Amino acid sequence: MARNGEDIIRVRNLRVGFGDHDVLKNLDLDVKRGEILGFVGASGGGKSVLTRTILGLLPKRGGTIEVFGKDLDSLGEEERQAIERRWGVLFQGGALFSSLTVRQNIQFPLRENLHMSQRLMDEIAFAKLEMVGLKADVGEKLPSELSGGMVKRAALARSLALDPEIVFLDEPTSGLDPISAGDFDDLIKALQETLGLTVFMVTHDLDSLHTVCDRIAALSDGKVIAVGTIDSMLESKDPWLQAYFHGKRASVRMNGKKR
């Protein structure tokens, strides 16, 4: 068993671009095992591009990406698939398969990757649903019948189906009401503790950043300009970070806290 604290994802000199424009310019980033890393940056600044590049959905122009200590470029098809089974992804819109019920969605990776009895798969699917705070009867619904918050939870349950070691969350709390968003934060924290997950979370939610993230990485101008705890972000003198963490929306929150 790998120890906590080692680098589970290591990105070096990553360059990604479209046309003649580089979105990510020589980006370096480390994610440590067992932590929740919050990833912030301006809209359109390349946060999703980085996530998608790590996941192999976008080609890169240069640099290396190591996951679980293995350079993704050097892997053959099978090794690559083995790695893909060890991570789970929550897409921004959920990306549940619309023609399958929620239960079938959760069972999909189980069915495709493992040989399990239907009974065990059913029990696991319902256990996962309950872990993410959904009732068992949601399992028989189609994704189109769910509310936004339920879609996110169901999609999280699917991404956790294979007990991944890393989960990538793309704006998990966007579009949720503050209560649901808070619950979702607690859920992610609880899952991290129970399952020993490493969480890579792209987010704009200042509350999430304050409450659940162990470390925060800030992306600006195609580079990671700062990595550290929320306190070090608040103390930073960088103008962009100042604006982000001490802006109008942030100060409302801070004042509320002091009172």
Added chain:
Amino acid sequence: MGVEPVYLQSQLDGRKLVLSARGDWVSARANEIEPQVDSVLRKRSKVEKVEIDASNVERIDTIGAWLIERLKRNWEKSGTKISVTGLDPRYKVLLDEVAASNREAPAPPMAENPISDTLAHIGMSAAESWTDLKALVQFLGHVVIALGRVAAHPSTFRFTSVVNQLDRVGFRAVPIIMLIMFLIGAILAQQGIFHFRRFGAETYVVDMVGILVLREVGVLIVSIMIAGRSGSAYTAELGSMKMREEIDALRVMGFDPVEVLIVPRLIALVIALPLLAFIGSMAGLLGGGIVTWLYGHMPPEVFIERLRDAISRTTFEVGMIKAPFMAFVIGLIACVEGLRVEGSAESLGEHTTASVVKSIFLVIVLDGLFAIFFAGIDM
């Protein structure tokens, strides 16, 4: 080694049953662990206490934890005390988490009865064909009102949109329509020559090709092609717009989706299809002419001469009159189906298929009705 590893061993110790678990209790091994768990459960003996010794478990994940939980629940049900010992403390939270879930069994799915299911299915499709018809008529009414509004206020007519659609369904369809009709004309002529030759009636091939292509086949084939090419595109476009709430967005901005999206598409189709049918018919005649020249050894001048005798303006008119009606039916069905798409990708596929199948079917029915009508008025 070849021997399947043992994950669970049971040992009776007086009135206490000791189950020693070992190895990796992870999802990848679930297909080996589950039978062992179940076999222990099957032959469980009456004991006072059960102890699960997990000190030799290397790793455990949710599925492993659930299998341990399954063991626990089975004995708990019969009132036997059961405890888990020796488990690595870091897995305790996971076990507790799993223990809290699945407490209520989900409602079992409804039992299926093949006979009543089939009957219900038949009933449902019968009822559906009625709602289909109602939806079509309702939609037709809506389109007519929208057309009336556009006619009353010509400034609201979306000229750009119509031109754009004309380009897509008309202009860009020209090459494929010409190619297909050319081939069909050629095949008709070849078959005609081949069979008429036995009666020495090859010259009548010109009559056959001329009348068939201009009166029936031209417009029919072009309509079917357009139903498959443009009707399906309309359904898929409108369907995905519906899925992404774009149509709702139009509505709340005070626009009528029928007026903005559907009227231009219908008008474009009604203009384009007769033009395509004409171009297609010409290509068909050309194909027929070339084959009669090369294969039937009839010089082109003779072909044209005979064609002039064989067909009248009526033949051409009968074909052309049908085209706009076909276009309207194709457009109407495509748009109705597009607007009936619901949330899932599957629904989009279903309605696109339904759109093409229904419009081809209706085009052929309509052609039959026209044949009866024209026969009735001696055209």
